[in-house]
Amino acid sequence: MKLRTFLILSILSFGLFVGVTLISARLPFPMTEQALAGKLVWQRHNCVSCHTLFGNGGYVGDDLTHVATKETPAYLINYLVQPPVMRPNKLAHHPALNEMDAVNLVHYLEFVQTIPTLGWPPQREKAEKDS
Amino acid sequence: MKLLKWFSFRGKGDKSIARKQQFIAQKISRRYCFSAVSFFALQSVVALLGSLDLVIPDLPSPIPFEFGRAIHLGLADLWPLIGTMGMVFFFTTAELNREIYSPRLARWQYWIVMLFSVSIFGTLALRIGNGREFLEGMPIFYVGICLALALASYNLIRTLLTDKRNITPASATMTVGIIFLFLLLLPNTITYRNPITDEVTKFWVVHLWEEMAFELTSAGFIATFYVVSGLAPRAQVEKWLYLEASMAVVGGFYGTGHHYYWIGFPAVWLAVGSLVSVVEVIPVGMLAIMTYKGLKSVKVRSNREKLTLWLLLSSVFYHLTGASLLGLFITIPWVNLYMHGTYVTSGHAHLALFGSLGFVVLAGCYYILSRGSEPTLKGYKRGVLAVCLLNGGLITMASALLVAGFMETYFWRILGMDFMEVRLLINPYLIMRVLGGAMFTLGNLLLSWRIFKAWQTTKYKK
Numbered sequence: 001m002k003l004r005t006f007l008i009l010s011i012l013s014f015g016l017f018v019g020v021t022l023i024s025a026r027l028p029f030p031m032t033e034q035a036l037a038g039k040l041v042w043q044r045h046n047c048v049s050c051h052t053l054f055g056n057g058g059y060v061g062d063d064l065t066h067v068a069t070k071e072t073p074a075y076l077i078n079y080l081v082q083p084p085v086m087r088p089n090k091l092a093h094h095p096a097l098n099e100m101d102a103v104n105l106v107h108y109l110e111f112v113q114t115i116p117t118l119g120w121p122p123q124r125e126k127a128e129k130d131s
Numbered sequence: 132m133k134l135l136k137w138f139s140f141r142g143k144g145d146k147s148i149a150r151k152q153q154f155i156a157q158k159i160s161r162r163y164c165f166s167a168v169s170f171f172a173l174q175s176v177v178a179l180l181g182s183l184d185l186v187i188p189d190l191p192s193p194i195p196f197e198f199g200r201a202i203h204l205g206l207a208d209l210w211p212l213i214g215t216m217g218m219v220f221f222f223t224t225a226e227l228n229r230e231i232y233s234p235r236l237a238r239w240q241y242w243i244v245m246l247f248s249v250s251i252f253g254t255l256a257l258r259i260g261n262g263r264e265f266l267e268g269m270p271i272f273y274v275g276i277c278l279a280l281a282l283a284s285y286n287l288i289r290t291l292l293t294d295k296r297n298i299t300p301a302s303a304t305m306t307v308g309i310i311f312l313f314l315l316l317l318p319n320t321i322t323y324r325n326p327i328t329d330e331v332t333k334f335w336v337v338h339l340w341e342e343m344a345f346e347l348t349s350a351g352f353i354a355t356f357y358v359v360s361g362l363a364p365r366a367q368v369e370k371w372l373y374l375e376a377s378m379a380v381v382g383g384f385y386g387t388g389h390h391y392y393w394i395g396f397p398a399v400w401l402a403v404g405s406l407v408s409v410v411e412v413i414p415v416g417m418l419a420i421m422t423y424k425g426l427k428s429v430k431v432r433s434n435r436e437k438l439t440l441w442l443l444l445s446s447v448f449y450h451l452t453g454a455s456l457l458g459l460f461i462t463i464p465w466v467n468l469y470m471h472g473t474y475v476t477s478g479h480a481h482l483a484l485f486g487s488l489g490f491v492v493l494a495g496c497y498y499i500l501s502r503g504s505e506p507t508l509k510g511y512k513r514g515v516l517a518v519c520l521l522n523g524g525l526i527t528m529a530s531a532l533l534v535a536g537f538m539e540t541y542f543w544r545i546l547g548m549d550f551m552e553v554r555l556l557i558n559p560y561l562i563m564r565v566l567g568g569a570m571f572t573l574g575n576l577l578l579s580w581r582i583f584k585a586w587q588t589t590k591y592k593k
Contacts, residue, residue, distance in 0.1 A: 001373040003303050010307060010380045014314070017384040024396045025327045036324055043262030049197035054330060054394045055472025057264055058200060059539075060185060062550040063472055087551055088558075089188045095195075112326060118401070120393035122468055122544055 031111055038108025041101045053112055055120065063121060068110040076109070077102045144510030144581065145588040147503065154224040155234040157499070162241055163217025164496035165586055170210035170248070171493070172579040175572040178203045182565045186558065194256055201255045201267035207484060208265055208336065209248045211492045212276070212312065215348045216244065216283055218495035219305045222355045223287060226302040232289035240282040247275030263329065265337050266319050274320045280313035300372040301351040307376070308347030315339050327395045334390040341488055342411060342454075343383025347376055349491040353418065353443065356498065360436045362425030371421075375414040382410035389462040393471060401464045408462045412455045422447055434511040439498045441518045446490035453482020453529065469544045474557070475536030478529045486525060493578065501585035510581065517578035524571025531563035 031039075042048070048057040051064045067076070080102035083094035097105065181199045184190050192199065220237055224230060231237060251268030254260065260267040287306040291298050315335040323329045354372055357363040388404025422444070431437050457479050461470050470476070497514075506514060535557040542548045542556065 001377065003298060003300070003373065006303070006373040006377050006380075007307070009377050010311075013381050013384045014311075017387075021331055021387075021391075022328075024391070024400065025325065025331050027325050027327060027395070031324055031326075039324075039326060044260075046197040046201055046260050046262045046267060048262055048264045049200040049267075052472050053326070055476075056330060056333075056394070058197075059472070059474055059477060060196070060554075088555065091189045095197075115327065115395040117393045117395065118398055120468055121472065 028116060029111075029114055032107065034104050034107040035111040036108075038104035038106065038111075041097065041105045042108060045095060045097070054115075054117060064109060064112075065117065065121065066113045068106070068113045073106050073110070076106045080105060144513060144584045145501065145504040145506050147588050153502075154230050156220045156224045156231040156237055157502075159234055159237045159241065160217035160221035160499055161586070163213050163220070164499045166241075166245060167210045167214030167217065167492065168496050168500070168579050168582050170206055170213065171489070172575055174203060174206035174210060175568075175575040177206065179565070179568045179572045182561070182568045186562050186565055195258070198255050198258050198260065198267075201260055202252050204265045205248075205251050205255060205267060208340070209251070209276075211345065211488050212340075213244055213248065214492040214496045215312075215345060216240070216279070216309075217499060218352050218492065219283070219287065219309055219348055221499050222352050222495075223290060223302045223305055225359075226299045226351075226355055227290070227294070227297060229294070232286050232293060236282050236286045240279045240286070243275055243282070244279035247272045247279070250275070261322070263319075263333055266333060270320050270322060273316060277313060277316050277320055280309065280316060284310045284313050300369045300376075301354040304354075304372055304376045305348050305351030307380075308344050308349075308351065311344035311347065311380075312340060315344060330394045331391070334387055338387045338390050339383055341484060342386065343379055345488050345491075346379040346383065346414070349446075349488070350376055350379065350414075350418075352491065352495050356439065356443070356494075357421070357425060360431055360433075360440070361429045362431070362440075363421055367421075371417060375417055378410055378414045382407055382413070386411045386462075389467070392464060392467055405462050405464055408459055412459060415450045415455050419447055419451055434506045434508070435498070435501050435504070438506060438511055438514040438518075439494045441515060442490050442494035442497060445518060445522055446487055446494065449482050449486025449490065449525075452486075453479060454487045457533075458483060469540050470536065473536040473539035473544070474532045474560075475540065478532035478536055481525065481532065482529045486529075490521075497578075497582050497585070500582055501589060503589040504585055506585070510584070513577065514581045517574045517581055520570055520574025520577060522574075524567050524569070524574055527567030527570060528564050529567075531560045531567055535560040535564075 047064075050058045050061040052058065053063070053065050055063060055065070071079075077099070079094070080097045081099055083096050086092055086094050177199060180192070181196060181203055184192060184196050184199065194202070220231060251272045254269060254272070255267060259269065261269050266273065284306070287309055291302060291306055318332040319336055321332075323332070350372065354363075354368045358365045358368055385403055385407035388400045389408050391400040391404060431440055461467055461475060461479060538557050538560070539553055543550060543553045
């Protein structure tokens, strides 16, 4: 194989890959401003270090992709504003947010759960039945 | 006692030998490699403290876990990048037997990449970040890293174009690798509204850097090393290198599909991701066959080359096992459905990221920094001990994480038990991970010290 062939193959692969990826990455619904603000809260507080969305992130805390189907917004906001002690700790609390950040974050989590995940995570149906 | 005597820490570890003529780029590459090894040493310590935080309740720490983990992941990305920059300059000049286009640019590039890397770690320690896994630093700092990669790409392209008729496959492969590192990081300097695009572009670094761009730079280094050490004839290496590189590019790009399964992408990516992932394994198989044949036919005599080879062989082992076989198993969509988002992924990531890539970069850094010296028998044995500790630590860590992940898969995903109950069940394996991490850190510090001593022996006197 020659350098020219390798370069052409690389450029074509790259172009096609970027194209099909961007076409596939369309959102099912437009995102609201509050949900966008919530996304920035998620990023600013580095929530991904402990929690996963779509299964990607840290494994210390529960996956939050469909948390908005399992818990009510009021419960989630209260949890974030007045966080409980995190097991197995006896003193350390979950990081606290102010009310506006908490509301925005819950909007973001409500938006995330509308993104179709092809049946992942597998226990979602069971959770929905329980709720 | 005999074992301790064998690995005695007294006595000189390296002796200076006559050095061949060296290009300016090769001198500059030493600072990249030295910084990479220093960051690697720091990474183990940060990671060990983070893993302790998970198993010791209420452990006080000046940096909270969520930002400590971000520093660990940032280091895991950036130390191999900095080492690779040095390796590419060193081995490109070695391959072409001439100077790079602009050593001055290479010096500027070093200070730029260091400034922005340190800024990422510093701001994360101050709890300022952008919360995207593996890219937790502020986007502006990744603009700086992109600038350094753009300079490297320009410098390397101009170097190759200076004498178009003498472009070797290894130098071209490494240059393309650096260009892809730049192109794939570039979209990550933007903040996206769309969370799916956010996930996608993140994987262009998390997956494509490791399994495509770094594969190309590593392939160039390994090819050069095999030719220099006599493990493979140049003609044979050059015959296969572009084919291997092409498969790494195509397999790497479309194999990214296995990260797109559950992030809101159409179901066709389940087929694309799982089928193309098989292509990713082929170049690894070719590398393993070439290594096996070389080792069977040639005896490496120099202790320096032998120690480099130990590091490279470790990488080939994890390439085959942790990255390829385990990786392929968990890309099967029906398996991934249950195992994705558990500690299985973490176990695989440790084996693939450090096991495959980390060991290659360490091999390159050691080879470069020890040029002009030869380890004494004692120095060599200490190096081998460090490699053994790194391997033992990594296997212990990854095994513990995999068992924890399998338990999570069964109890949490299949039986539907409460997450926190399962978290308490897997605690013994997280403790085992800490022990593995401690062994790894010990090996890391020992090897870093070994490399530091080799660097000291070969330091230029002004």
